[in-house]
Amino acid sequence: MNQNKSIFMKYGTLILITLQTTILVLTLRYSRKNSSQDEAYFNSTAVFLSEFVKFFICMAVIIYSDSFLGLYYVFRDEVFGKPKELSKILVPAFLYTVQNNLLFLALTNLDAATYQVTYQFKIITTALFSRWILNKDLSNRQWCSLFMLMLGVILVQWPNDNHRSSSIQMNENRLIGLISIILSSLSSGFSGVYFEKLIKVSKSQSLWIRNLQLAILSCLFASFTIIVYDFNEINLKGFFYGYNSLTYMVIGLQAFGGICVSLVMKYADNILKGFATTISIILSSLCSHFIFDDFSSSLNFFIGASLVVLSTMLYSF
Structure with missing residues (x-):
């Protein structure tokens, strides 16, 4: 019975992360593509609200697993009672906030298929940071897969006849999207490895307590981003300017992504994550081409996409 439950959780989690990743990318791209620059919602407010939702999800999980009194003790003892431990979350909280803002910027300027394939560059950055910070050894097969992945990403971004026929503005936007993905991959790689090390070193605090700390600090950094970049515009147009049902769906999916990642860390493994990534790339490419007519x-x-898919599987096995 327990074995059946374990199998159900493992594959159920992978189905969730595959659907969440694919639907989030497609929904976010559609929400940006169908809004002019003057009518679009503010990226900074959407990032703040997704972190705010994560904060309440973490509290709900702690209450469910313990009680309201238990939540009070978590805030008293683990959040406000350990400022040194909380300060360790500053780095990943800042980087996750940057990463989420870059995700919006990338999908504003790139189709979903190109974004999904190119974003697998984060596998390379994660591997390199794991080697540097966690002293993880990579096999010859994994090094070969990373080289293959790099080649695949370069081919996906290589100019072709379709890109040459585009306007100069479109080429500039594509460059902005590419730079956003590279920076986001660096941020994702470092913050993910840093957070992994933090969890392994500080075993006294559960994953959900760490997630709660992360959500609190991420909300603060997201608030700072709002003030620095969009404060005047928000003052003029309003915090929820440009919002619709699709925008709230993006926020919910992004917040839910944090839960999916936690579940994958607990129940799944790298091989199944490789399958999930591969399926997500294929689904995003098909939807981007046939449904949104956004990609040729x-x-x-x-x-390039074939190399990326193959390298992802090769690295995971």
């Missing part, structure tokens, strides 16, 4: 494949993209 080329030989470069097909070869």
Whole structure:
């Protein structure tokens, strides 16, 4: 019975993370594509609200697993009672906030298929930071897969006839999207490895307590982003300017993503995560081409995407 439950949780979690990743990318892209620059919602407010939702999800989980009194003790003893432990979360909280803002910027300027494939560059950054920070050894097969992945990402971004026929503004936007993905991959790699080390070193605090600390600090950094970049515009137009049902769906999916990642860390493994990534890339490419008419494949993209999918599987096994 326990074995059946374990199998159900493992594969159920992978189905969730696959659907969440695919639907989030497609929904976010659609919400940005169908809004003009003057009518679009503010990225900074959407990031803040997603972190705010994560904060309440973490509290709900702690209450469910313990009680309201238990939540009070968590805030008293683990959040406000350990400022040194809380300060250790500053780095990943800042980087996650940057990463989430870059995600919006990337999907404003790139189609979902190109974004999904290129964002697998984070596998390379995560591997390198794991080698540097956690002293993890990589096999020859994994090094080969990273080289293959790099080649695939380069081919996906390689200019083709479709890109040459685009306007100069479109090329500039594509460059902005590419830079956003590279920076986001660096942020994702470092923050993920840093957070993993923090969890392994500080075993006295549960994953959900760490997630609660992370959500609190991320909300603070997201608030700072609002003030620095969009305060005047928000004052003029309002905090929820440009919001619709699709925007709230994006916020909910992004917040839910944090839960999915936690579940994957607990129940799944790298092999199944590789399968999830592969399926997500394929689904995003098909939807981007057939549903949104947002993407025209080329030989470069097909070869590059195939290399990325193959390298992802090779690295995971």
